[in-house]
Amino acid sequence: MGDLARRDVLSWLGKGALGAAALSVVGQEAAASPSGVTALVGATLIDGTGRPPVRDATIVLAGDRILAAGRHRDLPRGVRVVDVAGKYVIPGLWDLHTHASFFADTVAPLHVVQGVTGVREMWGQPETHDTRRRIEAGEVLGPRMVIASNIVDGPGAIWPGADVVRTPDEARAAVRGAKDGGADFVKVYSFLSPECYAAIAAEARRLRIPFAGHVPARVPVRDALAQHTHEHLYNLFTSTSDNADELYAKLRALPDDPADPNWWGRQSGRMERAAVATHSPARAAELFRAMARRGTWQSPTLFVERNMSRSPSSIVNDPVALDRLRYIPVDLRAQWQLIMSGRPERTPEEVAALLAFGDARMRLLRQMHEAGVGVVAGTDAGFAYVFPGFSLHDELALLVRAGLTPMAALRAATSEAARCLGLAHETGTVSAGKQADLVVLDADPLADITNVSRIHAVVSRGRYLGPADRARVLAEIEAAAQEPAEAPATPMGCCVH
Ligand SMILES: [Zn+2]
Ligand SMILES: [Zn+2]
Secondary structure, three states, rough: OOOOOOOHHHHHHHHHHHHHHOOOOOOOOHHHOOOEEEEEEEEEEOOOOOOOOOEEEEEOOOOOOOEEEEOOOOOOOOEEEEOOOOOOOEEEEEEEOOOOOOOOOHHHHHHOOOOOEEEEOOOOOOHHHHHHHHHHHOOOOOOOEEEEEEEEEEEOOOOOOOEEEOHHHHHHHHHHHHHHOOOOOEEEEEOOHHHHHHHHHHHHHHHHHOOEOOOOOOOOOOHHHOOOOOEEOOOHHHHOOOOOOHHHHHHOOOOOOOOOOOOHHHHHHHHHHHHHHEEEEHHHHHHHHHHHHHOOEEOOHHHHHHHHOHHHHHHHHHHHHHHHHHOOHHHHHHHHHHHHHOOOOHHHHHHHHHHHHHHHHHHHHHHHOOOOOOOOOOOOOEEEOOOOOOHHHHHHHHHHHOOOOOOHHHHHOOHHHHHOOOOOOOOOOOOOOOOOOOEEEOOOOOHHHHHEEEEEEEOOOOOOOOOHHHHHHHHHHHHHHHOOOOOOOOOOOOOOO
């Protein structure tokens, strides 16, 4: 990391380019400086690259760009200085598995005030693209967005509105439709047949559009390495069982039940849990080596799985959840209640068994990470009781619990997330030239990863949101959340869980 030289700042000021990129700041704490240049001074910088922290750092921002980040030097006049001595600066966080960010007055700004300045939306809808346009035009506060296509699924699809494909021709047409519709990638789902899935992979390769999502339950993970990200750690025990071939033959023969769309998922889930007993460490090692070689990413979404392992009554009555509900729009809350009301209560024994299965999955995640498989942080925010912004902090804590270092967990939501998205030249680290997204923390996240929730300020697209600004935005979100909006056409989950 280069030191910040005074002459560099003077030269940027002299270039006059900053006029066009005038710093957009809000609130009484952040009056714009005459030069349009702001410097955050005195914090410890954890830049997201994995390099050691830099104490007493200076981070210079203009417009939506980081001009410099490094050790403190004197700054020329005209630069507005924000004293953040004693604080910790990290890159803006990315949540690579979200839903419902099209709620432009609630969900979108909630991500940002909680430090999530970028999201990958896993079910693209016309409203999602509308909200992204409004955010990019500066009309509303929200994260940067990478947007999936509609869900592409097989005849057993559980979500109304998904694009259901029954033949390879239909599967190829769905990929072309996704590309023409402006999706950043194709979202694949659990009930695709192996034949349709192969057709999607080939068409996506031909059209140079990535595909990502659930590895379909009838497709062994080793046959899904071209899929850019694998969500939720699904099917890993089936795929690494000594009996894998037999289990997949059974899964392919298992019919859909149109009367009970969730029946199939329950059967395959039961097989996956039973496969822990026949797990082959050698098969797992071979699979993870292949994933690492191929560059296939894992997006484990630990929090949602862990949360959904509980009994519905304990999820909906959780005091932390009850407190956070006030930020969730009433329409989304109603959907969450609908999802939860359809779930049976669990006995303590069932909960213990599911949590133990979750622990087994976390051990697999650690092995994948150690084998060099890229891991990114995603939450399923917007799905029932997965709170936008907040849940990413919970996810990072679970990544550490699974065995990642706090630095590796942070990178899963910053530099690794950016690399996964192909956006490493723009985002993911606090470095000169990158987009101006930062989080200022009150305490050291490397000493205790839960400190990522102790947010002092957020910088989103160069916009500085200090403590008073964040409190004001949260109050606005809470007020907006009580107003019923136009009901969206489709539900906002994506997951079987
Ligand atoms: Zn999802
Ligand atoms: Zn999912």
